[in-house]
Amino acid sequence: MITFVTGMIMILQFFVPATQTMGETIQEWFMIIASAAIFLGTINLIQVHMHKVRYKARNWKYSPVTLTGLAAMLVSGLFFGGIEQGGAFDYMFQQMVVPMGATMFSLLAFFVASAAFRAFRASNWRATLLLLSAFIVMLGRVPIGAMIWHKIPMVSEWIMQVPNLAGQRAVMIGAAMGGVATSLRMIFGIERSYLGGTD
Amino acid sequence: MATFIEKLGNTDRRVIFILMALAVVLPLALRMNLPILIDEGPSKDHYDFVEALPEGSRVLLSFDYDPSTMPELQPMAVALCQQLMTKNIKIVSMALWPMGVSLGNEALTAISDSLGREEYVDWVNLGYKTGGGVLIVRMGSDIHSVFPTDYNGYPIADMPIMDGINKLGDFDMIISLSAGDPGIPAWVMMAGDRYNIPIGGGCTAVSSPQFYPYLDTGQMVGFLGGLKGAADYETMVRAELDDAPPGTATPGMAAQSVAHLVIMLFIIIGNIAYLSEKKRKGGAK
Numbered sequence A: 001m002i003t004f005v006t007g008m009i010m011i012l013q014f015f016v017p018a019t020q021t022m023g024e025t026i027q028e029w030f031m032i033i034a035s036a037a038i039f040l041g042t043i044n045l046i047q048v049h050m051h052k053v054r055y056k057a058r059n060w061k062y063s064p065v066t067l068t069g070l071a072a073m074l075v076s077g078l079f080f081g082g083i084e085q086g087g088a089f090d091y092m093f094q095q096m097v098v099p100m101g102a103t104m105f106s107l108l109a110f111f112v113a114s115a116a117f118r119a120f121r122a123s124n125w126r127a128t129l130l131l132l133s134a135f136i137v138m139l140g141r142v143p144i145g146a147m148i149w150h151k152i153p154m155v156s157e158w159i160m161q162v163p164n165l166a167g168q169r170a171v172m173i174g175a176a177m178g179g180v181a182t183s184l185r186m187i188f189g190i191e192r193s194y195l196g197g198t199d
Numbered sequence B: 001m002a003t004f005i006e007k008l009g010n011t012d013r014r015v016i017f018i019l020m021a022l023a024v025v026l027p028l029a030l031r032m033n034l035p036i037l038i039d040e041g042p043s044k045d046h047y048d049f050v051e052a053l054p055e056g057s058r059v060l061l062s063f064d065y066d067p068s069t070m071p072e073l074q075p076m077a078v079a080l081c082q083q084l085m086t087k088n089i090k091i092v093s094m095a096l097w098p099m100g101v102s103l104g105n106e107a108l109t110a111i112s113d114s115l116g117r118e119e120y121v122d123w124v125n126l127g128y129k130t131g132g133g134v135l136i137v138r139m140g141s142d143i144h145s146v147f148p149t150d151y152n153g154y155p156i157a158d159m160p161i162m163d164g165i166n167k168l169g170d171f172d173m174i175i176s177l178s179a180g181d182p183g184i185p186a187w188v189m190m191a192g193d194r195y196n197i198p199i200g201g202g203c204t205a206v207s208s209p210q211f212y213p214y215l216d217t218g219q220m221v222g223f224l225g226g227l228k229g230a231a232d233y234e235t236m237v238r239a240e241l242d243d244a245p246p247g248t249a250t251p252g253m254a255a256q257s258v259a260h261l262v263i264m265l266f267i268i269i270g271n272i273a274y275l276s277e278k279k280r281k282g283g284a285k
Helices: A004-010 A017-054 A061-080 A088-119 A123-140 A143-148 A152-163 A161-188 B004-008 B013-029 B042-052 B069-088 B099-115 B132-142 B184-195 B206-214 B226-239 B251-285
Strands: B058-064 B092-096 B125-127 B173-178 B199-203 B222-225
Touching: A004 A017, A004 A161, A004 B251, A017 A061, A017 B058, A017 B092, A017 B132, A088 B013, A088 B069, A088 B099, A123 A143, A123 A152, A123 B132, A123 B251, A143 A152, A143 B251, A152 A161, A152 B206, A161 B206, B004 B251, B013 B173, B013 B251, B042 B069, B042 B199, B042 B222, B042 B226, B058 B069, B058 B099, B069 B092, B069 B099, B069 B173, B069 B226, B092 B099, B099 B125, B132 B184, B173 B184, B184 B199, B184 B206, B199 B206, B206 B222, B222 B226, B226 B251
Parallel strands: B058 B092, B058 B173, B092 B125, B173 B199, B199 B222
Antiparallel strands: none
């Protein structure tokens, strides 16, 4: 019932001006609930890792590191100058979180190289076409491509603006239609799996 | 019996990792520089649109990323702040990602200090609020109720920069530097389409293909895709300014060039080994 009423108000606010204020109130509720979810997430994180430590679950040795990091950031942010520049929180963010985050993403380059070496095979004409397109786009996105042949960036841009655009548009339209269908199923109570059930 | 080329096809992945590391590190260590050629495209469109904004325009700059994508998106943030502040365009910044606040502040304060701009007069960082698309819709009707204070707790009603800014429609442009969701799609759908505000932005190279439909329909005025987009923008901004500090994206393009060549070499070797093995097994039958 809550889902039905909320969903209907959010749809009607586009067409019935009288429901616009109600729609705005629901939007504010959403933001409050979403903020509260951050606290729930933190509590859940602590519970999960305390449980792992207590029962010596697999890879439990990483859990104290996670909990220590959480406590250090929380305490420094709340009690030692907040997030102002030069403070303890900012120092840990700039010197630890930033390089570690960038490192995690950088590892992708190594895995992509290894995966491409083992899996990117010209096994049929479609795979060969994909391979050639990938080569052109990879060269077109770096200066060395234009140095090899000045038209490579243009061909690369054409691949992005024509075949890629057609595919992306199809995916977007399909996903949007799916989103509308799923939303309607939830509003009318046909889809209830989000409540934790098995329907 | 496996030939040499087939054995090459089974190269240990640790060898690939080492060669890949060298391909990235050596061009950076040797300060290798490759010329950045600016063609007509999304980066140029974005640059031209910002250049056409009159002095005193107001731009909302949203830092929707975190440190993992910082190598690609932070150079864009710096170049954009440089261009906007040089043109005396007012920047109201915010973040849909919690860690974007600090990263955005780093770019804003660095450029502001170098150009002598003043916080709360020329720029402000409103901070992070949760909510994604819903937050944007609320900002469409009232920014002050969503962000009563900036990230320092200073009331935004008391800031000179916020005079006359009450809702999203009061901005001349919105720019989102986006590493995922919420990001550019939310700004295009909830702000651009709904309130008819020009949307620009930047994203990682991996996600850039998905934004081409928005360019084709005019829902985005341009965008910067990955390190190439950042290097393009740095080059265009620096071309107009003699004393602009060097960026980090342009030197990175040399490393990316060599890395791409190495990956392509691996793919070619892998395919030669695959075809050789296929031929040998076919011949054996």
